[in-house]
Amino acid sequence: MIPKSVRGRGVKQSVRNGSAAVFACLLLLVFAYPGLSQSQAYRRFPELEAAVRDLASRYPQLVEVTSIGKSVEGRELLLITLTDRQSGSPGSKPALFVVGNLEGQHVAASELILGIAQELARGWSRSDSIRSLLRQCTFYLLPRANPDGAERLFGKVRWEQAGNVLPWDDDFDDAADEDGPEDLNGDGWITQMRVPDPDGDYLADPQEPRLLRKVDRSKGESGQYKVYTEGLDNDGDGEYNEDGLGGICLDRNFPHSYPYHQPGAGRYQLQAPEARAIVDFLLGHRNVAASLAYCLHENLLLPSSGERQSAGTAPTAETGTLRAPAAARRQASAQPATSLHEDDLPYYRRASEVFRKLVGVGDRSLITTPKPEGAYFEWAYFQYGIPSFATPGWYPAPESGPAPKSDTSGAEGPPTATSLARSLLRSARAPQERVGESLDAEWLRWFDKHAGGAGFLPWRRFRHPQLGEVEIGGFLPGARVNPPDSLLPELIRRHARFCVELASWLPQIEVDSLNVQALGSEVYRLTLRVRNRGYFPTVLAHAVRARAVKPTRVEIETQAELLSGNKYAFLEPIAGSKSQKTEWILRGKKGQEVRIAVIAEKAGTVRRTIRL
Ligand SMILES: [Ca+2]
Ligand SMILES: [Ca+2]
Ligand SMILES: [Ca+2]
Ligand SMILES: [Ca+2]
Structure with a gap:
């Protein structure tokens, strides 16, 4: 039975009325993820704001908190300005801008940035090098760029809200946000439904029955399941959860290589007030001399050798911007620049080397990143003209198999929690499954080994009023971009070291x-x-x-x-x-x-x- 409270209603109602996540909480007691009550590390907006203001009250000589704008729902975009004011005003010094949580579900970014600010403030009294750094330069830190999206990982019903919450008609039926997901089984999470159906495109992976993989009909396989986001067809158009809450994905809304008419990109550049606020802030603060974005893009795992990549091989296609200058020359002049200037490459190579060393990152990560179209970090380099770096912050390494590839004809993974997230994944993110090796399988191995299996909710039977017998389960929202919170303190220490290093590189x-x-x-x-x-x-x-x-x-x-x-x-x-x-x-x-x-x-x- 569907809980009465959510039957036939939209997401907004179910957020208010959804049932508690008793089962999930029991399962995940040890490994706390965002949205779980036992997670002390991941903060909702009010807690984050309190922590930011607390920092300012404890270090008034260093820290000032302001707001650079408001989200669609009116939450402040809180900016921490951190510098030794006695040696000069913040605007008179070269500055490093650090921004995070451009994707709503990526709340680890906020914790990393808040943690970096705390490390810097503490370091001021303990470390000569940090003291002299804070005399010379300014840190502008924006820990939560998408507070409305982030809140969706913390409510009574939780899901991945990548974009903001500006009303948006995803399926062009002249109604906006009319069919979002529902927490049908009342576990507090929006996961997936698999519905037995021979016409379906998925079957249970014989090697790992928890996972689904796409049917290969050319090999004579037949389908076993149709897969949907958990919920009802609220508007009776035959589609399930095709038009959930919002919105615009901030990191597709910046004015460089802007992907017109693509899912999540918005109607026009900087339509999202959150993205607009960031650009307004930077245009008004010309002293910002470098940028570090904690987001689901990546350009810090670049080859650290001086070897040029030849056009077409693009080993970092998955991770960002670096393409061979030769390829740049061949680019049609009408195309936006997407290659770093040859003379700027050494700075990026050096940053990559130092980043790998200080943060302790190998070559491979399970986190896949989309094509950087309309991405903030690209705008910061190509249009605003500063060294600009992007990192998801966390690099869970695969347990086995080759590095995940970006260009694969492999099957697309099952849909994710919201229609926006789903469409973004479909259009931009590397497919969750690739020929031969399944990225989902590697994630599952990672969760099994490092998080006691938390990160995946087992399939449970449920009687769906429109679809009949289904099973509900799948990956825990947010768990594939945010580490278990026990890993955060060490990550913060490492990233703080990198930020200190990066700030020491600012021109002076x-x-x-x-x-x-x-x-x-x-x-x-x-x-x-x-x-x-x-x-x-x-x-x-x-x-x-x-x-x-x-x-x-x-x-x-x-x-x-x-x-x-x-x-x-x-x-x-x-x-x-x-x-x-x-x-x-x-x-x-x-x-x-x-x-x-x-x-x-x-x-x-x-x-x-x-x-x-
Ligand atoms: Ca619609
Ligand atoms: Ca659920
Ligand atoms: Ca519809
Ligand atoms: Ca529908």
Whole structure:
């Protein structure tokens, strides 16, 4: 029987009235996942907000909490600004922007970022290097970009809400969000239903009966099940849960390589207020000099050797942006840039090496990532012009078999919790199943070995009012992107180390030398040498091409007469540890004051005064 409370109603009602997850909680007592009451580590929005504000009250000299905008449901997009204010205002220093939870169900991102902020604040009193880092640079940390989506993993009924909750008509029937899933068996989770049907496209995997795999009719196999998200056909259109809550997937809504008319992409770029708020913030904070996104994209597992990839092989196609410059040259000019500028590659390679070392990541991960179309981290590099990195944060390694491949003709896995998540998976994510080896099977092995089997809810029989006898079960929502919470503390420590390293790479200009040489007859030569003591350049090569970052400007202010050299001069980009010289010839009186300002958009501002 369907619980009366959810019979024939939509998701919103069942969220309020759904039954408790007694069975699931018993099963998962030891390994706590988001949404489980015993999980202390994963926070709902009010708890996250309390933790963020608590940090600000404990470290008022370092931490400020503001909001950069509101979600569709009115939750604040909380920004932690972290820097030593005594050494300068946050906006006057080069900054690292760290954003997470672009996909609603990816709540581990929020915990990682909050944890990084806490580590930095604590480190200020304990570590000389963190203290000096916080004098030089600013951290802007946005732990929960999609708070409305995230809440769906914590209610009485929980599911993966990848996108935001802006009403959206997924199936073009002129009704928005009219048929979301229901928690029919009352276990608190929206999982899957498998319905015995010889016309179905799935059969129980003979090697692992918990799993379903797609039928290969060319081998004479016949179907066993049709697979649906758990729920009813609320609007009687013959489809089950085809149009759930919302929405727009933020990480498909940014203005670069925007996937027009694709599921989750929205009607237009930055239609999602959450994505728009991020772009507005960054455009208004030109001091942001690098970005790290905790999201379901990835570009930090790049080959760390200098070997160029030839066009077409694209071993990192699954993981992001790096394609051979040769391939870039062949790209039709009408296509958006999708390859890193050749001169920017060394920074990405170095970041990859350091990331692998500090975070302890191998070559393979069970987390598959979609094609980066309309993705934030791509926009940050290609349009905003800064080094931009993306990571899911957690890299569960497969127990066996070859690395999951991205390009496979293998069968698509069964649908997931919401229609949005499902359509996103279908259109973008690597298929859950591939020829020969099943990614789902590897996940199951991982859960069995590392989480006592938690992460998968066994199939249980249920009498469905529209479909008859079905079974309900499948992967626990959120468990394939968020680690069991016992793993979080160590992950936070590792990622904090990486963030500290990355921030230490930000470009930082300083005056290497400023000299006056008397040439006689009240004529003087003024020589200025500006050095970038960071590792990243003052302007990336791509940012020059895209005109995304202003050139570094040198201004001279004096009553003396300028005989040569400009009042305003522009410097070429300065690579890390390198310097650049500027000269003026002046006619003036001995002792006359000359003021110099060097203003670098991403690398700070320095001012000096000297007398002739
Ligand atoms: Ca609809
Ligand atoms: Ca359920
Ligand atoms: Ca419909
Ligand atoms: Ca329907």
